[in-house]
Amino acid sequence: MALAASLLLRQSQSLVMTPQLMQSIQLLQMTHLELVRFIESEVEKNPLLEFVPGDEGARGADDAFPSDGTYYSVNEEQPARDVADAEAGSSGDLYEAATGGSAGAVAESFDSSLENVFPDDAGPRAADAPELLGQWKSMPGASHGEGYELDEFVAAQTTLRDHLAAQVPFLFTSPVDRLIAGHLIDQLDESGYLPADLSDTVLKLGTPIADVARVLDALQQLDPPGVFARTLSECLAIQLRARNRLDPAMAELVGNLELLARRDFATLKKLCGVDEEDLVDMLAEIRKLDPKPGARFQPGICESVVPDIVVRAAPDGTWLVELNAETLPRVLVNNDYYASVSRRTKRASEDQAFLNECLQNANWLTRSLDQRAKTILKVATEIVRQQDAFLLNGVDHLRPLNLKAVADAIKMHESTVSRVTSNKYMLTPRGLFELKYFFTVSIGSTDGGDSHSAEAVRQRIRTLIVAETPEAVLSDDDIVAVLKKGGIDIARRTVAKYREAMNIPSSVQRRREKRALAKATGF
Template identity: 55%
Template structure:
């Protein structure tokens, strides 16, 4: 075959990551707080955007008077408000044609229910100068390095990091997150544990067990339900909680009244010992959570609200408080376009209008996509909402994507940093996804979290004379219809920090 130089013409299709497409993808994965900050920055940068709470005219559109009170555009002359409506309509149609010619982004893979715009990319039209630069830093970077340097660790973040190391079972982690989010600014836990157990669908004993682990975290004394318990936790950490100190903590009201003779009788100590004990009490921190500063705690605001419907099903709706509401002021655009002095100014205004329209559309599609995904999650996890944590169905991104006709990557972005308020508490959308374990004889698959919980229950209930090996656990689980391998049981057991059968036999015989 001869090697020659020749020209070939080929036709192909490709997805171009234009600034509009990147903006739509970014909005999908933003949390509600980050979304509000992003929209606020766009409102400051784009003169054609305004909040929907602004005054409106009789026809429901932006008030022309309000638009006229804005700062005049470059070169705007007096008396321009007296132009005819026909002229304004023609200007708007011209602007729409200009935008349509420049709009080249295909959102088919981001918003499947929206048709794409088949057009070739125009780098000059999409450059837009500073139009797509970061509003906070003036650069195209997605984050500012200084924000990481100045960030302070909160009490909730510190306790969550410790919990992820101390707890391996997903159900225990969910209980731990619920308790962590119930703390006040001083680190105290003022919740009814019985009500919390019913709300989460777990036993009170399991919730108490998780709480006892959380009470060993730093700073010492957190998760106490009273001042006496807070001081007792700190004394136990220092190995100073002897019977005399326990009697002193149990009668802390006598110390508050400075009734030292009564304290000596109750504790069975002399004056010197009592002085030393009181000095130790004074060295403790009655407000351990306050060590993390007095910064405002941002509440967790759910994006989706799930309520019991009158027909026995579930009502799923968006939390409108988390959705920014913006409008495009077409009247203001028409008034300032007339006075544009050159092509640069007209191009800037067109770019602002294009960006504003795209932002409004992206916000609307984001809301619709979140609602669609959340509705399908609720449908899949109906039994969890009815009966509790242990009944989570195995679920993955592909199942949701196939059910609603979207791509898995879109589902992943939608479920990031989004929360759902249910009758059993507030959960991140990603929590509802877990791996599946096959069932014997073709039955329904089991959630990996439910199987871990079953293994833990078996090991907790074993007696010192009948320690369960991994092989025995496999046989018992298969008898219950769960098809699982021995190495999987060992992996789950090690993940829950449960020792082997040999070590457990030694430990339980030593206690006996």
């Protein structure tokens, strides 16, 4: 067969992933904080965009967020009188314009302070103790009672290293011991444990290992009790020694924590040489100890979850689904600035091309945010419609649901629904849930009826285990039999998988624990 060149005319279709389309897809799966950071970066690059966060945006763009929760982009036109006022002000006295402002404005412009040059014109000084302003009239800042920040009077949080370093001078007098103590303090982790090996400290400081061990034994007596421990057993032993409760039986119990994790109370009673009542008392005392003594000095990060969707009961018995206005970004396109700059530039110039590109990107961003909000609202509305029984009666009536069912109902692709439900939260009368929570696998029914949700089955298993008695502890096979009587067709291995996922021990361990507690309490 001979090869020859020829010209062909062919018509075909192809899907092109443009940068705008890629960013639109990324906007769908962004969380609220990620979306705010993205918009802030776009505002820095685009002079036509204005991002108004918080209440100011809500007041400036009330028409963008109607009562039904739908988001609309807003084009804001700044009044031209601001420019006119600026031009009129420039024709005044230059000295008055330079010195007529406050001292703070002058200080900012010259990067200096007027407190020494013009003491009478200095700004208000913060009060040394604002809570005593009513009693001490001569206090700086008492004349006005304003001009101070409450954050300036808040004490810094003490860290674990600072707390221990303050106790070291009272424990050691030798500079060498203090040096070793400071090095060991630097090796502590967030929980107060010493993960480093003593041989590393010996090699780094060049001191005998006996001195390092002696300093470590002294450091283990510091507050909080349990610091500088290398294992959990040693941490609990240090705290028990501080309470004068580390007797041979308690030491044997602390040294066999793996048996305690398996609830092997029979072996523990033999090793400790105590009866069942004493063993229960020892376990109760161990529960009062702190396994992570250094964690209390770590600054706690409170991350609040802001819901993207709010669901409320409507007066007619239906559900009202709304977008949370707090999570909707306020993005404004300044068309007045675009028109003003366009009149001053030539149409063929590079500045005009850059300005047109900025306007195109700004309009695209507002349309993408509008489409993102509408898509989230559409998906959430369909989820509420599908899970109406859950909102009315609780988790036992949660229906099995998958992404394809929602995608087919709202005429969207399954991947789009997956991106919308990622890291998005819904506030319902039943509580705050992630949108992924409503999508669970289906478990068949024994009578051929409607399928059951996996989350509802887990809740049923948890309820059965909580209602157990020491004489009637349910095994996995017993739970399967009970569920089948209730119309749930489930295998034993599935029950074991759900039980382990909920951190529920086996029936043997639960029976040991319940019997021991029953004998100790007399019930």
